[in-house]
Amino acid sequence: MGDPAPGGVSQSSDTAGPPAAPAGAPVVRRRSLADELRSWSADRLAELLAARPDLAVPPPASIAALAERASQRASVALAMDRLDAFTLQVLQALAVSPEPVTAASTTALLGVPDDGRVPEAVATLRDAALVWGPDEGLRPLVNAREALGENPVGLGPPLVSALNNSSPAWLQGVLRRLGLHATADPVTAVGALAALAADPPRMRAVLDQAPAGAEAVLEKLVWGPPFGRVGPWIGGSRPGAPAADPDAAPGPDAEPLGDSPESTAADGGSPLEWLLERGILGRWTEDTVVLPREIAFFLRRHVFGSGLHRDLAADPPAVPVARHDARHADEAAAAAATAAPRRVEELLDAWASGPPGVLRSGGAGIRDLRRTALLLDVSEEEAAFFAELAYSAGLVAADLASGFWLPTPAYDRWLDLTPDRRWAELAAAWLVSDRAAGRVGVPDDRNRQVAPLSPEVASWAVPELRRDLLGELDRLPAGGTAAVDALVDRLFWERPRRSGPAVRQLVDWTLREAVWLGLVAPVRGAAGILSAHGRAALLGLPRDALAAALSAALPDPVRHVLIQGDLTAIAPGPLAPDVAREMALVADIESAGAATVYRFTTASVRRAFDAGRAADDLHAFLAEHSLHEIPQALTYLVDDVARRHGRIRVGAAVSYVRADNDAALSEMLADRRTGGLGLRRIAPGVAVSELPPEELLEGLRANGYAPMAENEDGSGATPVVATPRSRRATSFHPYAVQRPALPGSAAVVALAEDLAAGG
Known part of the structure; x- marks a missing residue:
């Protein structure tokens, strides 16, 4: 920070020797940060690697390589980003303090009481390898000084x-x-x-x-x-x-x-x-x-004033706490957690049959996002979140061969998991993902809307912000919440170099996504309440433990529904997986939450018949799982769809239509709505079309008919079950994220031991 001056500040390097100590004081002379790190134990090196995870990727070959990487400008800036406001102010004081620099001289320069807070902050800086040297000659890294600017703390040159x-x-x-x-x-x-x-x-x-x-x-x-x-x-x-x-x-x-x-x-x-x-x-x-x-x-x-800083941030701002019932909060968050995997499944099933194309610049189109939002009956922001969530979990990818966004083979393995285990996979992926779904649809530097799944959605600051924000909620007592502004003030004190309007926007997006994922229970006018299973996710527990935490917040699965005369059914709790699958097949979900509301329609019942169910199967299923007698309206609906289902069959000729009686075929051919299907009669009860069988089936169903696909021999004895095309990505670049090094993890401990042994 300028040339040396008597009694002034001098520019030091990370390889210069420490200043002379008072006469008679023993000094361990270390000429560089590498010498300092060589004196550290394996446990202390492991703590450094966990505190600064970028130092471990790729693993350094020696202490010298570790010191060099720890001194690099980008790594130093990342480490400084993790300092709280007071520790950052202590680092500023160390950088501008006249030599020799000690904790005592820094305390005096800051104008704070000698109560141990400054030595504690100095110890934090030394453990992060931002400051080195003996106690009587502390030295911030050169790049740490430069990161503070040419005029740190508003000071001029010496x-x-x-x-x-x-x-x-x-x-x-x-x-x-x-x-x-x-x-x-x-x-x-x-x-x-x-x-x-x-x-x-x-x-x-x-x-x-x-x-x-x-x-x-x-x-x-x-x-x-x-x-x-x-x-x-x-x-x-x-x-x-x-x-x-x-x-x-x-x-x-x-x-x-x-x-x-x-x-x-x-x-x-x-x-x-x-x-x-x-x-x-x-x-x-x-x-x-x-x-x-x-x-x-x-x-x-x-x-x-009273010290180096006009406003000393010695203490974090207070966060007033509002208390709520923790049990109810866990239940509300758990209801959202059970809905999240179902949303992802609906989205990917839709994309398997009608996938969006991959844009030339990457990502999917905004129009495709709007169609997906309509399909899921959610906002575009929520649809973008679930698409990005599926991408982060490796369930969807850009297929290089077809040029479409398609589910990956991992999606089929995910479908085989229990619902709570599916959620655990999604929650764990979200916590380490660098995708900020809130950016989708926001104008970029060229005033173009950011596309979903595009590179512009990624932000390196997102994973740590999520952990920091949920960590602030975790500090509150169980069932406690706080105003968002108060929480942001505390968060900005914890990470002052990561503050400002852009970060505040990320905070709002993160809280919204945490509610959609079921980690946080929403509270009107507040930041929300971190759930018990949200705390388990924050701790980085194994997937099975996460699933168990969610299950503990959910009521026991039920196997019955309340079927009402208006052709709706209410599931008074989470349905058992097999019952939930059948209900989703025979009825449409109108609303999801603690109680799921289903509606029976002609199309939904026909969907069950298309999937191979018979009328007797549906009557038996409904009778077994209905808490009361089946309403006559639903019985009539099932029987009516069953009578009309399969009266007309479609096969390949190019395509043909075969009816049980010629009158039904004549009625269909006389219908103006079928004029675009290119049907022509070739025999009593038989007509052909130039359309493929799949398109002909869809065209007839769109016009109110209920045809059934027929097997190749045309006997009609064995109907062909129509299933949606399940396309999967076959060649794609998997989504990769740098997972942070966790304290005490086996990889970090082993690397630290190797470095300590090799020197």
């Missing part, structure tokens, strides 16, 4: 840089005006000025002599930006004035100071001139002055 343009004669005049011993050596002169700034009583006495308006000028610069623009007269060549550096840049936020002509010193000069002539301000460019760092230290500590 005196040695701020007065770099001054001539020896000018410096002698500065010393004389301050009452200090004049010297022709610039280094000694700057050292004397730094010593004065570090002596509060003497520095206070100097400022007491300042003209009116000088303190107001300093107040504009003390908290940053440290540069000030002044009137053109200040750039004039007064006798003995320092020459400006034409290459120096003042920064874009230089504070306009003006020339304060109405306020003059005793010798006729302005407050700005008085401050310049005493080295309290430095000349940076022709029309810019700068407040040196050592002067800012004094002003912040003893004039305008």
Whole structure:
């Protein structure tokens, strides 16, 4: 952060030796971060790899390689992103503190009580390998200093840089005006000025002599930006004035100071001139002055504030808690959790028969998303979420051979799982996925809507934000929730480098997705309540344990429904899987939740017949699982569809239609709605068409008929069960996500042991 100055700040490297310790104090001299890491135990190295998971991918071959990777700019920035506000402020203080840097000197610079919080933060920074060196000579990594910016905490350059343009004669005049011993050596002169700034009583006495308006000028610069623009007269060549550096840049936020002509010193000069002539301000460019760092230290500590920072974030903001019934919250979240796998199944079954195409730029079309939303009877945002969720779980992929988005073979294996186990797979995939479904449909930089399943949906910050946000909910007591704004304030304190409007939007999206997935129970006007199975997912428990946690929140499966006279049926709880499958076949789901509502229609009953069920099968199933007597309206509906189902059969000739009697065929041929199917009679009760059998079946059904597919021999004795085409992706790039290294995981422990043994 500038050139070394006596009593000032010096630029250190990650391979420089530590400063000399006090006489007689034992010092273990380590010349680099690698030397420091070699002294660590395997357990401590494992904690480092878990805290900074990017260091373990790919596994470093040696401690030297680990140190080099830990010092790289991108890795350092990621590690700093995980620091809370106070620890980040401690790192800032370490980066700007005069050497030698210790926890005690940093405590004094921050202006906080010596209660152990600063040493604790320093220990956190050392464990993260952002700071190294002995206790009496702490050193932040060079890239950590650079990540803080050219003017960290709003501080300007040290005196040695701020007065770099001054001539020896000018410096002698500065010393004389301050009452200090004049010297022709610039280094000694700057050292004397730094010593004065570090002596509060003497520095206070100097400022007491300042003209009116000088303190107001300093107040504009003390908290940053440290540069000030002044009137053109200040750039004039007064006798003995320092020459400006034409290459120096003042920064874009230089504070306009003006020339304060109405306020003059005793010798006729302005407050700005008085401050310049005493080295309290430095000349940076022709029309810019700068407040040196050592002067800012004094002003912040003893004039305008209480420490290095104007607002010290020593304690996290309080989060007021509102309490609710934890059991009811778990039940509400569990109801959403049972619906999520069903939504994914409906979506992928629809895409198996009518898949969306893969766009040239990747992803699926917005129109396909809208059709999917209508099919699922959900909003476009929710449909995008379930599509992205299926992609994250590896259940759908872009098929390279066909150019369509299709279910993968993993989808068939997922269907074989129990409903709670299906949810566990989805929840585990969501937690580590980098897909931000909320971006779908939002205009991008070119004002184009972001497509679902496109690369633009990914964001590297999403997985950690999900864990951090759910972690904040986990801090609350069981059944507790909080206002979203209060939770965001706490989250931004925990991760100040990851804050702002864009992150706030990610927070809102994450909470919405957590509710849809059933991890969080919604609460009006609040962030929601983390469920018991949500806590299990946050802990990273195995899939079976997640499924068990969800099952514990669900009531016992039921095997009966309440069938009503208006052709609806209510399942008073989660149905047993086999009953749920049959009910979904014979009736349409109208609403899902703690109680699922089904509706029987002509189309749904016909769907059961198309799948091979007979009328007797449906009557027996309904009688077995109905809690009351079957209403006559439903019995009539089943029998009526059964009478008409199969009266007309479709086979391949190209295609043919065969009716039990010629009158039924004549009626169908006379129907204007079938005119586009190209049917023509070739014999009594028989007609043919140029359409394939599948299209002919669909066309007749769309016009109100109930044909049945016929086997090849045309006997009609064995009907062909019509099943949707189950297309699967055969060649695709699987979705890959970098899973974080977990503390105590076998891979992390083994890598740490290898590094500790190899050195």
